[in-house]
Every structure is written in C-alpha cells, then in structure tokens.
Amino acid sequence: MSEGGAAKPDGALEASLSVFGAKPSLALVSVTRSSPGERFARAAKGAGIFWAFAAGCVFLPGLHFVLVPTFLLVGAVAGMRHLRDVEVVSRVHGACPRCGHEQDFATGNRLTSTWSLDCPTCHNTLTLVLSPTKASAA
Numbered sequence: 456m457s458e459g460g461a462a463k464p465d466g467a468l469e470a471s472l473s474v475f476g477a478k479p480s481l482a483l484v485s486v487t488r489s490s491p492g493e494r495f496a497r498a499a500k501g502a503g504i505f506w507a508f509a510a511g512c513v514f515l516p517g518l519h520f521v522l523v524p525t526f527l528l529v530g531a532v533a534g535m536r537h538l539r540d541v542e543v544v545s546r547v548h549g550a551c552p553r554c555g556h557e558q559d560f561a562t563g564n565r566l567t568s569t570w571s572l573d574c575p576t577c578h579n580t581l582t583l584v585l586s587p588t589k590a591s592a593a
C-alpha cells in the first residue's frame with residue numbers, strides 16, 4: 456500500500472497482478488468503450504489480414520481448395536469477434552509482483568475478468584485478475 460492517495464483515472468478498475476511465488480500487487484485497468492465506427496474499423500482490419508491470405512492462396516494449385524475457404528472463414532470469424540469487442544483495455548498500470556518495476560503493460564485486448572500479461576522488464580508472465588468489486592465512480 457505505497458500508492459495511497461494517488462488520483463485514480465476516471466473509470467479505472469482495480470485488479471491484482473500475480474505471478475507464481477510472489478505476493479500479488481495492485482494494478483489499475485483503464486477501459487475504453489469503442490464506438491461502432493471504431494469497432495468496424497478493427498473488424499475490417501482483423502478480417503482483411505486473413506482475406507489477404509485467402510487471396511494469395513488462390514494461386515496455389517491444389518491447396519487453394521482448402522486454404523481459400525479456410526482463410527475466408529477465419530477472417531469472417533475474426534471480424535465478428537472484433538465487432539463484439541465493446542470494452543477494450545486501453546491501459547494497465549501497476550507494479551510487477553516479481554521485479555517490482557512500476558509500469559504500463561501492453562494492452563489492446565478485450566476486457567475479460569482475467570488475462571495474461573508479460574512484464575517487459577523481467578519477462579515473467581503475470582496473471583491479471585479484475586477485482587470482484589469494481590471501482591465505481593463515487
């Protein structure tokens with residue numbers, strides 16, 4: 456509890472960062488609600504990558520019977536997933552429980568109750584768990 460009194464960003468959620476063999480530390484998770492336009496852009500980007508592969512596979516004799524429909528399908532699924540990503544994690548700030556280095560972690564994933572993060576300083580895989588009681592704006 457060393458960061459008492461620090462102003463919490465608006466809408467930040469409290470979470471704990473844990474790693475095997477170390478005491479969990481507190482982290483703050485900021486969430487962005489994306490607009491339909493942003494979601495569509497992300498979906499198009501996600502699907503476009505796979506559809507580009509599908510287009511490239513058209514020229515592979517034999518294999519294109521399998522690869523083209525596969526990439527088209529995977530692209531559609533990836534696009535649909537992005538369309539449903541309403542709440543996206545925009546920032547995770549906290550101290551690594553292993554090395555103690557306070558930092559921002561890589562984000563951009565969909566908001567779930569738990570996910571894995573890599574500490575860029577000590578390269579341990581950390582588990583982030585959102586606190587069951589969300590930090591509500593008082």
Ligand SMILES: [Zn+2]
Binds near residue numbers: 575576577
């Ligand atoms: Zn670390």
